[in-house]
Amino acid sequence: MEAEVKKAVKISEVKCGIKAAIPIAVGYIPIAIAFGLIAKSSGIPNYISLLMSVIVFAGASQFVAVNLLMLGASPVELVMTTFILNLRHFLMSSSVSQRIEPGTSKKMLTLLSFGVTDESFALASTRKEQYLKRHFMLGLHFTAYFAWVLGTYIGLFLAAGLPEIIQNSMGIALYAMFIGILVPAVKDCPPVLRVALLAILINTLLHFVPVLNILSSGWNIIIATVLASAAGSVLYPQEVESHG
Template identity: 40%
Template sequence: MTSPHPTPSKSRSRQEFSLGLRHGLPIALGYLPVSFAFGLLAVKGGLPAWVATLISLTNLTSAGQYAGTNLILAGASLLEITLTTLVINLRYLLMSLSLGQKLAPGLTLRERCLLAFGITDETFTVASLERTEITFPYMAGLIIGPYTGWGTGTLLGGIVCTLLPANLQNALGITLYAMFIALVLPPAKKSPAIRRVVGVAVGLTVALTWLPGLRLLSSGWRIMVATVIACLYGAHYFPRKEVQ
């Protein structure tokens, strides 16, 4: 007969999972409006609500999804879409490598892959601030809330857009720009380095869009070129100083 009382290891796993859920709840709530906007814009562009939701459930990356979806709607090639999303999402590789140094020993390859899929800017930040080793139950709890919030927000945005009249759908184009302005302006006000990197990225994008010869590049290649050059500029002129 099995014992009616959970073993200490199971009890601890449940506690760690619950702690992860609590830490992930604010992230999940913050993801709802962003993913809602993505669902609105994806459906407005011509994608069914279920396709937009499937994109969110299989990607979990705001910037990568917006860029990739825009390229899909523009009829870009698979190579262009792949390289663009790869460049935008490379930071998650670095985050996963960094967080891997704090993982508790004994995690299987499958568990590590599942956790790597759920790494976002916010979940990485929360997990990296933990002072103890990061266990699989904790990370699973931390990821499941934001993942659910991201998918739910996309589905709701897609459904709402489907029900809206055409004139209101056309007015939703400003949503994406307003969202990114709201994300960029606060840190740019505090950091000269961010302002200069953003300025370089914007300047390159304008040049690649309007200058003769350069404007022959498609939108996906323009994003890649501007992203890579702006990142290299920031890494060269504003290297992160090591804390002594």
């Protein structure tokens, strides 16, 4: 009897994760379609492009990889760029490690960690509950992954190219989602609002100011995140401690 109740709870958590992932899927599918179309038009074999979405599962770095391949970059350059672009997930994964419900098995963590993306992290880490349920995370990560692979498949094998105006409009989707997550989370909490604004300021300086703008956007995001988070911990240790 108890086992059945536990199973029902697990299923409802997975469903909750799937539901929470819908905005991510809305953002991922058009971008993945665009990735499929671009990869196809650049002459990369379809099975390799699909494999990229299946085993790499990291949007920005996949676009960059296609771009670098067209420019004739070396294998080392491709792997290094991917590493640097995705190193920010190290920070996100460290942050999630403190929020995931205690008692989660290593095996489950090994599986869940594959699905840590900017989008799933943003959604999960700003949730109100103290601990993130592992089955919620499973539903969230699986749905986002499914949308990414499905979109890539559509782009490679089904899509004939969306009208440019639709493509451009969909480009805002993930950013709108980030805004939709960030704004309510920081609205009533000035310390974290300042942390977010400081990160924006640092990232903007690193991006535009001559002399500073020598690094890739991957490094810029890492530096801005580390500096702003550290500054927040120095300036507001108490407030932030009680948050989340």
